[in-house]
Amino acid sequence: MASHTLGADPASEPALRAPARSLWNDAWRRFRRHPLALGGLAVLGLLAVAVLIGPLLLGGDPDAIDFGAKDAGPSLAHPMGTDELGRDQLVRVLVGGRLTLSVASAAVIVSIVVGVLVGALAGYAGGFVDNALMRLVDVFYSLPGLFVVILLVTLLGAGFWTIVIAIAVFSWMNTARLVRASYLSLKEKEYVEAARTIGAGDVRIALRHILPNALTPVIVSATLGIATAILIESALSFLGLGFQPPQATWGGMLNQSQDAVINEGHWWRGFFPGAMIFVTVLAVNYVGDGLRDALDPRRVER
């Protein structure tokens, strides 16, 4: 951030000197005050570690079949129980988490790139371009999201990237609106005018000067977007239209657990994969909420 000089040299007036704080320092200071947001962040960190190295530590193969231990409830050997093939549910949940979380992250990244491009173009160009792009946003907002995602995945075939694209196609609009609004106000600022005066081109102004300042609201919407993406992917797999077995995802495990839970009472088959979705989404939402307060200095501190 630019440093402000208040009239005289600040060094000569020690009373006015405060330790330099960057935007991020400031945000972190406010974020820390939300215990639930901090807790959410810790849970997400733990989850990421567990999903990445957990299966290695447990030494389990998610597809290892052991008929001797089939349909067992939670125990010390199998904390989340086993399924009808005796596969360890904990290892499957962790391995499935990799897929669920990477699809959600990829979908959010794609949707942010699209949203930022559309929003920046609309806000910076203005006029006809702005109008046309915003009508496009309206159209996508009116399309029934989950239905269209299902249709697209059915059309393109269920694969990692088709699911990512299908989710992203219906989640970029919010980012586009936020970025456009930032561009509309930022492009009138003096510092942009100053950049133009010294001969910076449109592309340079739009990307180097405005974009960094327009991204803050996007961070919150992107964080919350991860929760939505996880829920959509899980719903898709739960309906049997997403990733296909034996590939494990949390939604897919829930799908395959239906019969065992409802007719045989093997509750652990459905409980743990669903609980993972629930805990992750809850943690993401708390972090998003904390970020919203942390990044918006105008928000009254309550």
Next chain:
Amino acid sequence: MGSYVIRRSLQAIPLLIGISVVLFLMLQMTPGGPLASSEAGGGRATAERTERLREEFGLDDPLPVQYVNWAGGMVRGDWGTSYNTGRPVIDTIVDRLPTTLLLTGLAFVVALAIALPVGIFAATRQYSTFDYVSSGLSFVGVATPSFWFGLMLLFLFSFELGWLPSSGLEDLREQHLGLAAVWDRVSHLIMPVAVLALIATAQLTRYVRDSMLEVLHQDYVRTARGSGLPERSVVVRHAFRNAAIPMVTIAVLMIPELFLGAVITESIFAIPGMGRLFIESAELRDYPVLLGILTIAALLVVLANLVADVLYGLIDPRISYG
């Protein structure tokens, strides 16, 4: 006012055209394209027949011409026929629609019946235990995947306790009479409606609380209190009336959400509604039916937005219709 409604309705037309263009482009992506969805194509035509049909249906026309013909058909109610059953798409959907509307309507009523009192009460007692608990619960509700909630309800109330039936809308093995028949219907609806209403209730409760809080901190509410009005009258007559304006908008916009959520609910509880039809059609790659349902859902979204805007104008006298 009348002219405002008309003007606002006219604004929906370009939106509908935009939506139909996107749907048309998706139809182009389907294997076999629009031909396969026509009655005569049926997906099993020979090369010559296909050639003849291509001409007949104008598939060699430029895309814009094809679009106008297709959209014209949609407006006239010609939505093609199902690959699977050969029945007209529109009849297939109309058969399934009432069930989904029943679920959506009940869930909407339940969500309002819980969210309004809880949200208002929490706002009037900000930072009380009740406020903390209800806010916490609504956070939890929003994060709960509906299919997980449904599955766990099924385990508890159908498998463990045996209180509620696990699927369908009525007992198919036995004909019930009188009160037993009423209970039969109700018991089949309790879990599906609870699952469908969960997220809407949680979202609405948060929204009601926030809108009420905003209004309760306004000067005129303090004036009303200061002039000695009973608290009940302040909350109901003065605060709620103004908080109701944004609430109505959100509540109306929630209807299409519920309608979409029915896909999952109907799938868990094997309820023969439109959502289940959508999943079945997706499994069978029955594109005409999929696009038909998509069209209905998109129309509902546009309509809900229109109604929300018009209601907003009706309730809030400050909105000018100019």
